[in-house]
């Protein structure tokens with residue numbers, strides 16, 4: 001690691017990092033990390049930290065989690081593609097994939113927790129529909145760093161770890177992902193608690209960007225296409241930012257990969273806004289949101305406030321990459337998930353199945369040509385294998401609340417828990 005500063009895409013000012021999530025000048029845009037290393041050198045470091053030249057950390061945590069890229073044979077044959085590459089993020093020992101929480105959210109969680117401990121003193125708060133929360137709980141369980149996680153009650157059985165998560169405070173709320181986000185924001189007003197920041201956190205974006213790094217290093221060159229299923233779209237932004245760095249590196253080509261991002265019908269707000277080339281998501285882009293969310297195959301893709309219109313967000317990323325977005329039906333995603341399992345030999349997360357269905361559609365419609373170089377982000381998977389191999393500790397909620405629970409009651413319990421870490 002040779003150091004980094006942060007820059008604002010609006011005022012272009014550079015500043016140092018004190019776990020900064022927004023421009024100190026008050027600009028509205030996604031700040032970026034600017035790394036001293038123009039060319040990436042892989043470090044002899046654990047898991048995802050081998051990419052630490054382009055991660056906003058100076059130290060490392062112990063982990064085996066990292067994205068694994070290989071050239072597809074089974075799925076490629078089934079779809080008639082000659083240059084299909086899969087980046088697998090999840091648990092699949094045979095290919096060297098050890099993200100034991102099962103998704104690429106673990107690549108965000110490790111650098112984020114490390115950045116927080118290097119840059120400030122405090123406890124991180126995460127709101128999640130399941131996968132992100134599980135990834136942070138896993139890091140907490142492995143490192144003993146405390147974390148406060150808020151999830152909808154319906155997602156509580158998704159909070160399991162491979163060792164007991166003693167340092168996780170789990171709060172469940174009867175409601176959906178948006179209610180978890182709203183409660184999390186209120187909890188972050190308490191002293192000593194820091195929001196993980198979502199797309200605003202450079203550690204999260206650059207952690208996810210390691211997928212593009214792993215893919216490009218395995219292929220030797222940047223791909224023509226990068227495909228991912230999105231809820232917030234942070235992974236897409238991260239893939240673009242990593243591509244910018246890889247182009248500046250000079251060894252992997254000069255052409256920006258095109259992004260092809262998918263949402264799960266009927267909840268497709270970003271697809272609708274993008275189809276009209278609008279920077280704003282309007283209410284009419286998510287009609288009957290609650291009903292639509294209840295119908296999707298992959299509920300981790302149901303973010304109602306994605307970083308879409310913000311400077312440096314999904315809209316700008318799609319413009320910069322000549323990108324595309326499309327909706328995928330749940331029925332197609334389920335079929336595609338079965339095809340992926342049978343052709344590649346591992347079960348994909350439902351979100352990854354959405355991505356496979358999107359790929360199939362793009363090939364059928366001629367958007368993607370059979371000989372193009374495709375990087376398919378299988379953002380999660382290997383749960384069945386993990387259930388067999390890995391210890392599983394399901395985290396019981398520490399605090400259960402409803403939307404009506406007075407905040408004073410919740411904050412008193414949170415502060416009592418925090419006293420232990422003071």
Ligand SMILES: Cc1ncc(COP(=O)(O)O)c(C=O)c1O
Nearest residue numbers: 131230231232233235351379380
């Ligand atoms: C497995 C999986 N894939 C894809 C996504 C979408 O990621 P994002 O939109 O944040 O890039 C998520 C979000 O939680 C996820 O858990």
